[in-house]
Amino acid sequence: MSSISIDKEKCKGCGLCVKACPKKVIEISADESNKSGYFVADPVRMQDCIGCTFCALMCPDVCITVEK
Amino acid sequence: MKQLMKGNEAIAEAAIRGGCRAFFGYPITPQNEIPEYCSKRMPEVGGVFIQAESEVSAINMVYGAAGAGARAMTSSSSPGISLKQEGISYICGSELPCLIVNIVRAGPGLGGIQPAQSDYFQAVKGGGHGDYHMLVYGPESVQEAVDIAYDAFDKAEKYRAPVMILGDGMLGQIMEAVEIPPMKDPATFPKKDWVTDGTGIGSNRRIINSLYIEPDALETVNHRLFARYKEMAENETAFECYKTDDAEIVLVAYGTVARICKSAVNMLRANGIKAGLFRPITLYPYPYEVLAKIAAQDSVKSFLAVELSMGQMVEDVRLGVNGKKPVEFFGRTGGAVMSPEDIVKVVMQKEGR
């Protein structure tokens, strides 16, 4: 069981984590935006997370923490 | 004990004894003895010498070293100082102390290698971009240059601004007997809490920077700089009045030209003309107030600014005199230097004799 947490106020919704994730855990939310107005990354299929950290490696805003 | 030294070498030794431990420069005539001397001397005192790839790099090495806490200097001559202007503006914006020596040669362009004073505007009015000034000295002798260089870092650090010595080819090349004061002990230098020496972390980390995107923040910085310049004017303004007490004609000159003017003053007095000399030692801050007082003297009929330029400092003379008396100008350029007789002749003609 692995999981990620996203600091959504730092997220800019760029989608690099979405592309990096081999398990398609993350999607960019279509309705949830942060204070800066960005639609943020959302780990919608957390149960599939394998803790590979690829999302965090690619996140340009260093807003993902990974647990494994 | 006095020793016979070339101006350039004496300035370098005095700066080192005043605490300089980092020299960055690039060859250009007529200041080459400064980097040459430092290349030999810095290793002896545990200092750093680098011949940079350009004047641009040299001044930015000064930026880095001064920002990291060292007493750092560079020297050059006019075309090279032009190249340093970007770095000087950044150094002033980032509030870094350092010493810059300009052994001025004739311009514009590549100009010549003979003495000139045509970098006055660049030095005192701001040669780079933005609102800034430096503490600028125009020494008339090797001894005076030595004394200024020796204390330059104390003043630069006090005001967190560069000190510039504006010399000329004559000052740099002449050999004079000088007394060089003893080596200052770095342990006695005031601590600088703003230096980026690598020890900073978290709330203690330091940033050397001249970028302020918010207009109000940048305006605050500019006001802070100018408050320091005001303090500088109150504390550091230096000048010499030579036989001005009863003078009718007052010559105004700085640097080596002032020495020529002193001879001219004595020759004029021998001819029955009451001449005197006002010599600014600090060119920024300029001693306007003293000049205004002299202009208010009943005895004084007129001023004659004498420079190795087409007339630059004369504008500050006019600001100081402020219309109270006529201000005239006599200059030589291109590296040509006037003799005392030339000055006497100009004054005699003006006096109708």
Place this chain on the structure above:
Amino acid sequence: MAVVFEKTKMLTDVNFHYCPGCTHGIAHRLIAEALEELGCEGKAIGIAPVGCAVFAYKYFNCDMQQVAHGRAPAAATGVKRVCPDKVVFVYQGDGDLASIGTAEIIHAAARGENITVIFINNAIYGMTGGQMAPTTLIGQKTTTSPHGRDASVSGNPIKVCELLSTLDGPSYIARCALSDPANVMKAKKAITKGLKNQIEGKGFSLIELLSTCPTNMGITPIAALDYVKNEMTKIFPLGVYKDIDAAQK
């Protein structure tokens, strides 16, 4: 469960000002992590350039100097020579390093200056609005090469790693890409190697990171990564261009 990835202490809490998807943030993280792992807390001095990364001084949790455009290697030289025991890293973009600052970088490299330079090559000027960079690809459209870079007018892209690796001064020169997790991990290794070389007194190192500028490339962040991987690496091949350790083996 244990935390296997979290933000390094060598980055401050300040949010990056970079555009969404800009890889400057990845580069910052890699440098900061390498600094932390090498025990450089309280021992590092960073030099920030002019360009998008001008605010780098806000993000690294160490002493920082912001310097004039292109002059970072000169300023870093001044810092390192008077603080030889500290770790000095330089962060420069392609306009800063490969255009206005060519003299400074070449001579810092030639001197074997014991500093570590991180060179961000995204083939475009970001901060000023997408003008042609010295590394812009032939045919690449920018705001000052609107019909695509034409070599007969603007010359060809400058290959910094190839250029500097001809010098005797550098100890390590490598080009990496921030295009995908595997390459990002390689970049981290290269940056760590560069910093380690400095700590060991081996001299100058430069790590070029092929990077993106989605905003000025006018494509999505993901398409920009693909551009790096598919187009930029053709002109700027990845790899180690100089390594004195490998040469000795």
